Amino acid sequence: MDDEVGGTWRQAQAIGGSGTVQAWIATEAHTVSCGSPGNCVAGGFPVDPxxxxxxxxxxxxxxxxxxxxxxxxxxxxxxxxVADVASVSCAAPGDCAAGGFYTAGGGIRHAVTADRSAVTATSLALSAGRARFGRERAERLSVKVTSPTGGTPGGRVTVKAGSRTICAIKLKNGKGGCTLAAKQLRPGGYRLTAGYGGDATYAGSASAAKNLKITR
Structure with missing residues (x-):
């Protein structure tokens, strides 16, 4: 692969393999698309041993x-x-679509498409939705961040009651949770939201609001 930066071509780089394409004996990359400078996807085919x-x-x-x-x-x-990626198109960094074909039984070729997206969806769940003042640890908040095209988002999710931060959760396998601290919130009703800040691959997203009641 090669890049042009500021009108100057960098030194060409060999394509590295992984998984089932690690031991290829021939490779051809004949399509590339860039969502922005330095953020591209290329496609083609290798031939394995x-x-x-x-x-x-x-x-x-x-x-x-x-x-x-x-x-x-x-x-x-x-x-x-026989399979190939014949075309790639990227609308934005991390948001791309690829098209190509694979060969089924009898030598029949079938068209195939695949998506690569940075879009995420964040969800927030409350274990009960209410807790007594001073005993808020009984309430557990759970978050989940997913990608519609697969993959596992990493990073942190911040749970807030209005503009006040309740907890920050480090994701593990796209999930995480926390408990409320004792007397963290005064008695009353609150609307909690979870905000995912994104990572190097995935974009941020926010959950729908959930109601929490703190009673005396």
């Missing part, structure tokens, strides 16, 4: 190319041994 042509894509993030992966969903379907 068994002579199977696979469909692959490789992403560049902030000027650094990652490892190529076999296009999700094509490995099991490519029983004919």
């Amino acid at each position: 068994g002579g199977v042509q696979r469909a692959f894509a490789v992403a560049e993030t902030h000027g650094a190319w990652g490892k190529a992966i076999e296009l999700p969903g094509t490995a099991a379907r490519n029983v004919g041994g």
Whole structure:
């Protein structure tokens, strides 16, 4: 792969493999699209030692190319041994679509598409939705951040009651939780929201509001 930066081409880089495309014996990348400078996706095909042509894509993030992966969903379907990523289009960094084909039984080719998106969805759940003042630890707040195209967002989620921060949760496998501190909130009603700040790959998102009641 190669990049042009400020009108000057950088030194070409070999495409690194991973997983099922790690041991390819020939590679061709013939389509590339950039959501912004330094954030691109390229596609094509490698040929593995068994002579199977696979469909692959490789992403560049902030000027650094990652490892190529076999296009999700094509490995099991490519029983004919010929697949390819023929076109890639990126609307924004992390938001791309790829199109190509795989070969089914009898040598029949089938079109295939795949998405790569930075979009996330954040959800917030309350264990009870109410707690007694001074005994707020009985209430547990749970958050989950998902990507519609797969993958596991990382980073932190901040839970707030209005503009007041209740807790900050570090995600593990896209999930996490916290408990309220004793006497953290005065008796009354509150609307809690969870905000995900995003990470190097995924964009931020916010949950719908949940009602919490603190009683005396």
